[in-house]
Amino acid sequence: MDGLVFDIQRFSIHDGPGIRTTVFFQGCNLRCFWCHNPESQPLSPRVQFFPDKCIVCAACVEHCPHHAHLMVDGRHIYVRDRCQTCGACVEQCFAQALIIKAKKMTVEQVMADVERDQAYYVNSHGGVTFSGGEPTLQAQFLLELLRASKERGFHTAVDTAANVPWRTLEQLIPTTDLFLVDLKAFDEEKHRAGTGVSNRRILENIRRLGQGSATVWIRVPVVPGYNDDAAELGKMAAFLADLPAVRKVELLPFHHLGASKYESLGLDYPSRGLKPPGEEAMASFATIFARCGLPVAGT
Ligand code: SF4
Ligand code: SF4
Structure with missing residues (x-):
């Protein structure tokens, strides 16, 4: 079994607990205008x-x-x-x-990379995170990697935008210790304008995961002029507060680190004029979630 991987990052500390290896899958079914990994979006290499x-x-x-x-x-x-x-x-x-960047890798090749840092996972309570792109678009490859990781005793996380049928996520639950689920906007039209797709299926998937047995962390990219207002973030917070499996909300401030990648792909950079949110603004957004009883990180 093989799949298309665009990067494997060792010693990652931002994709779940502890020190982790993050495996980035090629291909995504959203087109977020602020994306800092545009090279991960196509389903084939570029x-x-x-x-x-x-x-x-x-x-x-x-x-x-x-x-x-x-x-x-x-x-x-x-x-x-x-x-x-x-x-x-x-x-x-x-x-x-x-x-x-994208290359075909077998499950065995990916696991050989993941195993290199297993001593760090044990000492830091870390593990392996499967991210993207959108890892669930290569569901069978993902499932086999999750099984192989659990056989080795590794903590597993799946970083997903959840824009897939519920059965795709459901089959991952037995081998996934932590779901990191992106929530980009609560308003459907806003979501469509920013990502190219409706959020109805995403919200329903988050609701199901949030009422289930898996542990869920929600990741909200804070994008200036798009979702950085109290009303929008307040609706997200109220929705998430009713979901017992949601243990943490991470607010991820917009940044320009992906700008040169757009040029390298022959694409316009759509976020050129945006100003990253400051610390004070991020702290005030965090209070919106904290007031609903949600633990917040990343401010
Ligand atoms: S530009 Fe490079 S990758 Fe593209 S066809 Fe020519 S040699 Fe091949
Ligand atoms: S001309 Fe530029 S892009 Fe082409 S091989 Fe030389 S360094 Fe690389």
Whole structure:
């Protein structure tokens, strides 16, 4: 069994308790305009080109069978429309101006990486987190990784936007110690405007998880001008306060760390003008959830 993975991050301390290894799955079925991992969104690999790293050596020009790299007046031009994602140029680019992050990995290959830090999991009460992209879109691969992790005694977490049929999430419950579920907006039209999809199924899935036996942490990206108002956050808090399995709410402030990735993919950066929320604003948003009796982190 194999799947498409775009990164494996060791010593992660932001994706669940303790020290963890986070496995990022390729492919997502939301299109959040503030996404800081746009390379994870397509269901298939993409070439990223970072012009500031290019040393204009022309190795890619020679090796591309589809003539997607050109040298014009000493400048490198990458013609994305011609690219067939064969990877030949990436292998030749020693400056790492060209990369393809997603790669096929078997369950055994992923677990070999995850096992490397098992001593840290024990000492820190950490474990492994499966994230994305959206890991539940590769449900069978995810399920096998969860089973393999539990066989080794690792604490498991699944980081999901929950925009999948309930049965997809339900089958994960026996092998998932913690669900990290994103909630981006409570208002349906706002959710659709920001992510491209309705939140009806997401809210229903959160309600079911929140009334069940699994432990759930909710993650709210705080995006200026989108969901950073008391009314919107108050509706989320009231909804979550009625769900006994929701043990924590994490507020994640918007940031610009993903900006250069948009350029590398030939995409416009839609969040250019946004100002990340300050500490004072984040603290006041936290009180909205705390007033409903919800433990809050990340402020
Ligand atoms: S191989 Fe890499 S460094 Fe050389 S021209 Fe192509 S992109 Fe630039
Ligand atoms: S990935 Fe293949 S087709 Fe695409 S630019 Fe590189 S060599 Fe050409």
